[in-house]
Amino acid sequence: MKPSLNSVSSSSPSPVVSIPTAPHSLVRPVAIALQDLAFSYPDNPDILCGLTVDIREGERVGLIGHNGCGKTTLFMLLCGLLAPQSGTIHLFDRPVEPNQFRPELGFLFQDPEDQLFSPSVRDDIAFGPLNLGLSEAEVHERVEAALELTGIQFLANRPPHHLSGGEKQMVAIAGLMAMCPRVLLYDEPTASLDMRTRRRLIQFLQRSDETLLLASHDLEFLLEVCDRVLLIDEGRLIADGNPVDIMGDQALMEKHGLEKPHSLMPHIEMHHNIRP
């Protein structure tokens, strides 16, 4: 199917490649609503310029774009760690306020070191639920459930700072899951994972019911997990829709500094030069 060119925002100067995703996603309530979002750092202007997009509950959305296009910045805005210069962000119909804790939102940082600090993995996972004011029994239940969900029971008593990068990543994910968030932001979640752990994460995300927004340069990973992709460049939404159609569009991908994933390339027959 060829992408159709539709303008999805009246303030957007150029058309956005808009490719419909599964129709059932249209009837679910909106989890994240961005309206004309604009953001500049003091010494770095126009990181985001009028971004408008709705993400519905239960969608698994990949966020793609070249290095420095503003993916992590967008996540920090969604968490209220940064405030937009203009535009609005709503999470389940309530505006996101700067520095306001929203337990329904979880953010996996690009570097898991940034979110692990307790003496043991179990304590680390318990930290968030304890701060929600839950009873000891409820905290215990959530920690055990998160350990099981992520398959890291064997790490429960280890100090987080003695773990490998991939193990730390899974502990950080367990810590998020123990908060029972409805929306999860994952920033480069496969960056330090080996093939087996990456596969485990893919299966885990494929089974998850939460709304997911995943920023990644691992396009094969996004193809396996996501039902929708947003391509951003120069602070704007360039394409929005079906992952295979967007990532399979070589001209579109190359124009925005990306490469069509290998699995979407036409099959190339390999000829082995075998000498008798």
Ligand SMILES: Nc1ncnc2c1ncn2[C@@H]1O[C@H](COP(=O)(O)OP(=O)(O)OP(=O)(O)O)[C@@H](O)[C@H]1O
């Ligand atoms: N605190 C800051 N002050 C000034 N500029 C910043 C700051 N943080 C990030 N930037 C710049 O903002 C731009 C967007 O950065 P961001 O980290 O959001 O990009 P990204 O899309 O997540 O990149 P990557 O794919 O490399 O992780 C980059 O040019 C970056 O150098």
